[in-house]
Amino acid sequence: MNLQVLQEIFIKQITQFEIDDDFLKQLTPSLSLSPEQQVAVYQNNVRGALQSCLAQIYPVCCTILGEGYFKQLAKGYIQHHPSRHSNLNDYGKAFAEFVLQQCQKRPELAEFGYLSDLVKLEWRYHQVYYAKSSPPFDFEEFTHLTERQQAHSTFQLAPCFQFMASDYPILSIFQMNQVSTTKKHEAVLLKAENVGVFRKQNRIEVFELEPSALNALNLIQAGSTLQAIVQAKLDDYLPQFIQQGWIVGTEK
Amino acid sequence: MSSLSQIKRPISGVGIGLRSQHIQEILTALPNTLPNIGWLELLADNHLSEGGLDVTQLDAIAEYYPLTLHCVGMSLASVEPLDQDYCRRIKQLAKRVNAAWISEHLCFSAALGLYSHDLLPIPYNQHTLAHCVQRILHIQDLLGERLLVENVSSYMTFENSEMSEIEFINALAEQADCDLLVDVNNIYVNQLNHGLDGKAYIDQLPLARIKEIHLAGYQQQDNFVLDAHNNPVSKPVWQLYQRLIEKRLAIPTLIEWDNDIPPLQVLLGEAEKAHQIMKNGVVQ
Numbered sequence: 001m002n003l004q005v006l007q008e009i010f011i012k013q014i015t016q017f018e019i020d021d022d023f024l025k026q027l028t029p030s031l032s033l034s035p036e037q038q039v040a041v042y043q044n045n046v047r048g049a050l051q052s053c054l055a056q057i058y059p060v061c062c063t064i065l066g067e068g069y070f071k072q073l074a075k076g077y078i079q080h081h082p083s084r085h086s087n088l089n090d091y092g093k094a095f096a097e098f099v100l101q102q103c104q105k106r107p108e109l110a111e112f113g114y115l116s117d118l119v120k121l122e123w124r125y126h127q128v129y130y131a132k133s134s135p136p137f138d139f140e141e142f143t144h145l146t147e148r149q150q151a152h153s154t155f156q157l158a159p160c161f162q163f164m165a166s167d168y169p170i171l172s173i174f175q176m177n178q179v180s181t182t183k184k185h186e187a188v189l190l191k192a193e194n195v196g197v198f199r200k201q202n203r204i205e206v207f208e209l210e211p212s213a214l215n216a217l218n219l220i221q222a223g224s225t226l227q228a229i230v231q232a233k234l235d236d237y238l239p240q241f242i243q244q245g246w247i248v249g250t251e252k
Numbered sequence: 253m254s255s256l257s258q259i260k261r262p263i264s265g266v267g268i269g270l271r272s273q274h275i276q277e278i279l280t281a282l283p284n285t286l287p288n289i290g291w292l293e294l295l296a297d298n299h300l301s302e303g304g305l306d307v308t309q310l311d312a313i314a315e316y317y318p319l320t321l322h323c324v325g326m327s328l329a330s331v332e333p334l335d336q337d338y339c340r341r342i343k344q345l346a347k348r349v350n351a352a353w354i355s356e357h358l359c360f361s362a363a364l365g366l367y368s369h370d371l372l373p374i375p376y377n378q379h380t381l382a383h384c385v386q387r388i389l390h391i392q393d394l395l396g397e398r399l400l401v402e403n404v405s406s407y408m409t410f411e412n413s414e415m416s417e418i419e420f421i422n423a424l425a426e427q428a429d430c431d432l433l434v435d436v437n438n439i440y441v442n443q444l445n446h447g448l449d450g451k452a453y454i455d456q457l458p459l460a461r462i463k464e465i466h467l468a469g470y471q472q473q474d475n476f477v478l479d480a481h482n483n484p485v486s487k488p489v490w491q492l493y494q495r496l497i498e499k500r501l502a503i504p505t506l507i508e509w510d511n512d513i514p515p516l517q518v519l520l521g522e523a524e525k526a527h528q529i530m531k532n533g534v535v536q
Contacts, residue, residue, distance in 0.1 A: 013361065083368075
């Protein structure tokens with residue numbers, strides 16, 4: 001077996017959790033491990049690294065479900081989603097979708113309807129943590145545009161700003177289950193909460209967005225022009241978004 | 253960045269691996285540096301994002317500590333095309349934090365676009381050697397500097413290995429003209445798992461090429477030992493370390509601790525032990 005074939009079979013076995021008999025024939029027993037056990041060590045290492053990675057990205061989900069159950073859930077995700085990036089920070093993007101499916105399949109998760117939205121929020125928090133910083137909005141450049149150019153401008157949101165809509169009190173759940181919180185036993189208000197996540201200097205802020213602000217942000221993210229935002233009567237938000245650093249540029 | 257960080261600062265004495273759990277404590281102490289800690293090592297792969305909190309913290313730390321970069325993603329022995337973007341980002345990070353050197357493991361970690369995020373062993377034979385030599389030469393060209401290559405712990409032995417690990421490493425260092433990072437715990441883990449002679453391994457190392465030593469703790473499993481980096485350095489590892497230090501004093505030495513990370517004081521205690529051996533040549 002040449003080096004390329006050996007590496008390909010090796011990686012498939014440990015990321016897709018299979019055993020290949022031809023590969024086992026390439027191994028010699030060590031002092032204490034049979035060829036099957038040798039492969040199992042690496043399978044466990046891979047699974048453990050990805051479980052730890054998911055637990056770090058989704059600490060609130062892990063707190064709510066308990067470490068044992070979270071690990072079990074993560075194991076199922078890892079089985080179907082091997083890592084395809086050298087950077088572990090990119091792993092786990094599809095976890096929200098997986099959790100949504102699991103909530104529909106597993107009776108014990110039926111009461112956790114909000115869990116997928118919580119996972120989405122934690123992914124946004126993770127993205128904001130590692131996002132590139134942007135220079136502030138260039139007012140001078142904007143004022144040099146003609147009125148027509150301004151009307152047809154679209155706006156760029158800062159990479160270190162993310163937002164989401166939810167039908168659940170997702171911000172309250174997120175805040176009440178922080179390791180450092182003292183509010184754990186407070187009752188959750190049963191209202192939907194839309195959430196913004198923004199990194200300001202060295203601090204990440206997670207906050208509620210009012211419905212009309214969410215509508216304005218949705219228009220901006222969809223590439224709507226200033227003219228369209230004015231027509232929707234949501235342009236009052238623009239100076240506020242720029243001042244807060246959520247909008248960092250325009251495209252003509 | 254200040255002018256301090258424009259000149260590469262020498263690495264000497266004992267260092268510790270910089271872990272996120274300790275960053276705030278280290279930042280708070282600045283401009284004072286930790287006692288007996290000559291330098292810090294970054295797990296480079298954790299710091300490759302272009303923005304974020306980590307980068308600003310690193311900039312502050314790089315002002316006061318000499319830094320080295322330790323990588324896990326180059327996949328030195330992989331037959332996949334080299335990830336040139338990864339190498340470019342490593343080079344940028346090294347420039348940003350003014351890293352004294354860059355190290356990577358003798359293993360592969362990816363194939364078929366699948367990433368293990370683990371250090372996967374290779375058969376030690378002439379074909380693998382030739383492949384690794386070419387790959388390291390290419391990487392060194394891209395980085396514009398010599399790479400430090402580290403021996404790994406392994407839990408697998410291949411039928412088509414033709415030489416011992418130390419024979420392979422000696423040939424590799426010579427042919428690729430690279431430097432070495434000797435992980436003494438990995439030697440001992442392989443001694444326990446595969447029966448290699450740790451003392452003989454140490455005695456055969458090409459001393460002039462060793463730029464750094466790693467020390468860490470392993471974890472006993474049912475029927476093997478795992479290089480878990482979650483325990484203090486074991487006594488047999490300190491003894492192997494002493495054997496190496498006696499041959500060539502003052503090789504920069506790093507305490508690695510990656511899992512179940514203890515308070516910073518525990519790492520400093522381990523660093524102090526290494527410091528004493530370096531100074532007095534005695535395992536306490």
